Amino acid sequence: MIAGLSSLVYNVTPFLEEHPGGDEVLLTSTEKDATNDFEDVGHSDDAKATMQKFYIGEIDKSTLPSNQKYTPPPTAASTANQDSGSSSKILLFILPLLILGLAFVLRLYSKKE
Numbered sequence: 043m044i045a046g047l048s049s050l051v052y053n054v055t056p057f058l059e060e061h062p063g064g065d066e067v068l069l070t071s072t073e074k075d076a077t078n079d080f081e082d083v084g085h086s087d088d089a090k091a092t093m094q095k096f097y098i099g100e101i102d103k104s105t106l107p108s109n110q111k112y113t114p115p116p117t118a119a120s121t122a123n124q125d126s127g128s129s130s131k132i133l134l135f136i137l138p139l140l141i142l143g144l145a146f147v148l149r150l151y152s153k154k155e
């Protein structure tokens with residue numbers, strides 16, 4: 043479906059294989075306002091007439107969501123990941139020190155014996 047052109051909606055599925063510009067461009071223009079996409083190409087009057095065959099209705103603009111961008115709140119999983127991330131960084135720093143200390147102690151004891 044192509045929404046746009048003054049909120050008009052077109053079902054282009056039957057036209058995908060026949061579209062002279064190819065099906066790919068049509069698919070990238072679906073489920074959105076494709077007015078600019080359509081007009082940028084400079085479609086002929088013939089193309090505009092053909093388009094009318096696929097008209098299926100009009101969008102009720104009052105039902106459209108506002109254009110605000112949704113930013114999801116941080117989930118428990120992402121916070122847990124951050125925590126485990128910082129604790130593993132500490133472990134990466136401490137582990138070599140622990141191994142060094144252990145080697146040092148072992149060497150000290152083996153010298154005494």
Ligand code: HEM
Nearest residue numbers: 054062063067071076079080083084085086089092093096
């Ligand atoms: C129902 C909607 C559409 C119809 C009926 C339609 C029809 C046509 C027709 C008949 C042509 C041949 C050239 C002409 O007569 O203008 C064409 C070419 C083309 N169309 Fe569409 N078109 C539609 C939507 C779109 C959309 C949304 C795009 C998105 C970008 C698009 C991109 C193109 C391109 C790239 C060409 C080739 C232009 C060229 O090679 O010169 N069309 N279309």
